[in-house]
Amino acid sequence: MDRKEISEQLTKxxxxxxxxxxxxxxxxxxLERPLLLEGAAGVGKTEVAKALAEVHDTRLIRLQCYEGLxxxxxxxxxxxxxxxxxxxAREGRGETAEEVEKHIFSEEFLLERPLLAAIREDKPAxxxxxEIDRADEEFEAFLLEVLSDYQISIPELGTVxxxxxxxxxxxxxGTRELSDAxxxxxxxxxxxxxxxxxxxxxxxxxxxRIDATLARQIAGFVAAVRKEDLRKVPGVxxxxxxxxxxxxxxxxxxxxxxxxxxxxLLCLLKTQEDRLALxxxxxxxxxxxxx
Amino acid sequence: xAADARALDxxxxxxxxxxxxxxLRQRMAAFLALLRDNGFLVGLEEAQDCLRFxxxxxxxxxxxxxxxxxxxxxxxxxxxxxxxxxxxxxWLERGMKGMVKVSGTxxxxxxxxRLSEAGAPRGSLGAPDQVSREGAEAGGxxxxxxxxxxxxxxxxxxxxxxxxxxxxxxxxxxxxxxxxRLARRMRHRLSRRERQRRKGRRLDLRRTIHRSIGRxxxxxxxxxxxxxxxPLRLVVVLDASGSxxxxxxxxxxxxxxxxxxxxxxxxxxxxTRLIHVSxxxxxxxxxxxxxxxxxxxxGWAGGTxxxxxxxxxxxxxxxxxxxxxxxxxxxxxxxxxxAPELLAREMAALRRRTKRIVWLNPMxxxxxxxxxxxxxxxxxPYIDLFxxxxxxxxxxxxxxxxxxx
Numbered sequence: 058m059d060r061k062e063i064s065e066q067l068t069k070x071x072x073x074x075x076x077x078x079x080x081x082x083x084x085x086x087x088l089e090r091p092l093l094l095e096g097a098a099g100v101g102k103t104e105v106a107k108a109l110a111e112v113h114d115t116r117l118i119r120l121q122c123y124e125g126l127x128x129x130x131x132x133x134x135x136x137x138x139x140x141x142x143x144x145x146a147r148e149g150r151g152e153t154a155e156e157v158e159k160h161i162f163s164e165e166f167l168l169e170r171p172l173l174a175a176i177r178e179d180k181p182a183x184x185x186x187x188e189i190d191r192a193d194e195e196f197e198a199f200l201l202e203v204l205s206d207y208q209i210s211i212p213e214l215g216t217v218x219x220x221x222x223x224x225x226x227x228x229x230x231g232t233r234e235l236s237d238a239x240x241x242x243x244x245x246x247x248x249x250x251x252x253x254x255x256x257x258x259x260x261x262x263x264x265x266r267i268d269a270t271l272a273r274q275i276a277g278f279v280a281a282v283r284k285e286d287l288r289k290v291p292g293v294x295x296x297x298x299x300x301x302x303x304x305x306x307x308x309x310x311x312x313x314x315x316x317x318x319x320x321x322l323l324c325l326l327k328t329q330e331d332r333l334a335l336x337x338x339x340x341x342x343x344x345x346x347x348x
Numbered sequence: 349x350a351a352d353a354r355a356l357d358x359x360x361x362x363x364x365x366x367x368x369x370x371x372l373r374q375r376m377a378a379f380l381a382l383l384r385d386n387g388f389l390v391g392l393e394e395a396q397d398c399l400r401f402x403x404x405x406x407x408x409x410x411x412x413x414x415x416x417x418x419x420x421x422x423x424x425x426x427x428x429x430x431x432x433x434x435x436x437x438x439w440l441e442r443g444m445k446g447m448v449k450v451s452g453t454x455x456x457x458x459x460x461x462r463l464s465e466a467g468a469p470r471g472s473l474g475a476p477d478q479v480s481r482e483g484a485e486a487g488g489x490x491x492x493x494x495x496x497x498x499x500x501x502x503x504x505x506x507x508x509x510x511x512x513x514x515x516x517x518x519x520x521x522x523x524x525x526x527x528x529r530l531a532r533r534m535r536h537r538l539s540r541r542e543r544q545r546r547k548g549r550r551l552d553l554r555r556t557i558h559r560s561i562g563r564x565x566x567x568x569x570x571x572x573x574x575x576x577x578x579p580l581r582l583v584v585v586l587d588a589s590g591s592x593x594x595x596x597x598x599x600x601x602x603x604x605x606x607x608x609x610x611x612x613x614x615x616x617x618x619x620t621r622l623i624h625v626s627x628x629x630x631x632x633x634x635x636x637x638x639x640x641x642x643x644x645x646x647g648w649a650g651g652t653x654x655x656x657x658x659x660x661x662x663x664x665x666x667x668x669x670x671x672x673x674x675x676x677x678x679x680x681x682x683x684x685x686x687a688p689e690l691l692a693r694e695m696a697a698l699r700r701r702t703k704r705i706v707w708l709n710p711m712x713x714x715x716x717x718x719x720x721x722x723x724x725x726x727x728x729p730y731i732d733l734f735x736x737x738x739x740x741x742x743x744x745x746x747x748x749x750x751x752x753x
Contacts, residue, residue, distance in 0.1 A: 084420065088401065092419075144560065154562045158561050240423035245422040245427070247422075
């Protein structure tokens with residue numbers, strides 16, 4: 058797939074891209090390198106992976122990171138219950154301990170977790186490692202190992218080699234500094250809040266029923282809201298929600314219906330303080346700025 | 349995928365006309381060197397990827413060259429924002445300010461200027477080399493500065509140089525970089541320790557089952573994993589008074605780096621009163637964080653009131669931030685204009701709350717220093733570790749102590 062195709066396909070599946078991101082997606086396939094997406098929460102980092110999976114018509118395997126995530130939860134685990142049962146079942150057969158051991162530590166009892174699953178797909182899957190900054194540094198080292206060799210060694214079973222190299226997308230909200238080694242392993246893309254123009258395009262792509270003028274107004278208003286001093290800056294998902302709400306209320310012009318705007322702001326603002334900060338007067342002022 | 353990689357090899361530079369390939373290589377290598385000089389993490393692997401990319405892409409358009417190299421060479425947001433400027437300067441030959449051209453020359457421009465303003469204060473107490481400092485600051489001799497600079501061993505020299513004796517903006521900049529690196533190194537050592545002790549009181553099913561095979565599946569020998577120990581909490585209380593001003597920027601920088609490692613950390617700055625500065629340290633960019641902190645610390649007049657500041661700390665913050673796993677690190681020269689009795693009382697109160705109190709005093713590094721300053725001698729009985737902190741070496745020596753849990 059060349060870049061033009063990628064860009065067209067992305068648009069088709071409802072993801073509005075730009076040339077820089079298209080280049081990154083093209084390169085990750087060419088150079089077989091993971092892509093690290095950084096940016097504030099809610100700018101659509103996870104969506105990139107979803108769209109990519111759709112474009113390639115392949116499975117999306119997601120690994121959500123959290124503090125304390127360990128190899129057991131990310132790579133593989135043994136099915137302990139079944140193992141215990143199997144030991145019981147074989148008790149009377151007079152097998153040696155080695156034989157039993159060999160049996161219960163075989164493929165049959167192995168539970169795949171996302172990383173193992175991803176390299177054993179027949180068709181290259183999209184592996185989304187979400188919020189890597191939440192995992193511990195220790196896990197980062199694990200991940201680096203998997204991402205550089207695309208093989209996993211299981212002590213009881215031997216080394217599992219990749220049947221296909223997945224397209225790996227990592228996302229980070231920047232709550233912790235990632236190691237240089239991991240950063241260097243990856244291609245890098247910084248995802249910013251979309252420009253007004255881009256956001257309007259996202260709204261019209263995702264919500265076919267929306268009026269083009271309203272989409273532009275919403276994009277303009279949300280852009281203005283993002284400049285306010287808020288605790289939680291609304292992301293793209295929020296503006297989509299809000300737009301859907303306004304469309305549902307059959308609002309055509311934001312300035313004509315300030316009350317509807319004020320009442321639906323709960324789609325955009327998710328904390329009490331932010332709600333209070335955007336009092337009707339403030340909303341009025343921001344609406345005034347919207348062309 | 350494999351087929352793609354092979355296709356790339358076919359049109360790789362060496363298979364193009366040899367002259368064009370070599371030229372491209374050279375241009376690219378020089379550009380990557382430029383990026384490296386500007387702090388990008390670009391190594392051999394990146395260089396190869398850049399060439400592979402250049403061979404495969406339609407390089408007629410600068411836009412695609414830009415986008416591709418940007419994806420490959422950037423590793424963080426700062427790189428991301430800086431890239432365009434450097435790209436334009438090199439490939440499109442648009443001039444720019446603040447670009448580093450020669451390998452090894454410390455960046456000039458904004459960063460360095462800020463440091464020379466913030467990091468070299470005037471009229472400070474206890475600075476025997478005051479005169480030479482002001483001479484150099486007033487402009488100095490460019491040739492002389494040139495002569496001071498670099499060489500392979502200079503990093504080591506700087507590590508041992510007392511912060512007071514650093515004069516030029518370049519030196520300050522270099523030491524700040526070293527402090528950053530040291531902080532990062534310490535962070536890694538500390539986390540390794542944590543990993544090793546991560547055994548716990550949780551059932552280790554994998555090993556339990558292994559052991560139970562011989563017993564017909566009855567898990568008689570249980571294997572345990574210990575629960576992970578929660579990391580230390582570091583509470584830093586930094587003296588930002590006039591007498592400390594030559595040191596405080598370094599500490600701020602260093603603390604900023606180390607705090608990043610401690611998942612639980614709090615920082616306070618005092619002078620005549622105490623200010624909670626943890627939020628300012630959350631700023632990722634070290635230079636920006638230090639700048640913000642320096643702004644906070646500025647503009648207070650009068651003597652240092654260590655005792656009162658500690659009292660405020662004990663009253664308003666200690667209950668929240670200090671617990672059994674805390675290390676309280678006080679960075680001060682101990683020149684207290686308040687009553688020593690108050691300081692002693694507050695130190696005792698703090699001692700009851702916490703496991704360990706570290707007092708870093710830059711003056712220990714000075715020759716013939718005795719901790720006789722009223723405040724210092726009052727505080728001494730309550731301190732677990734009284735250590736120097738006048739240069740990078742002494743900061744590094746702290747690492748083993750902080751590793752103990």
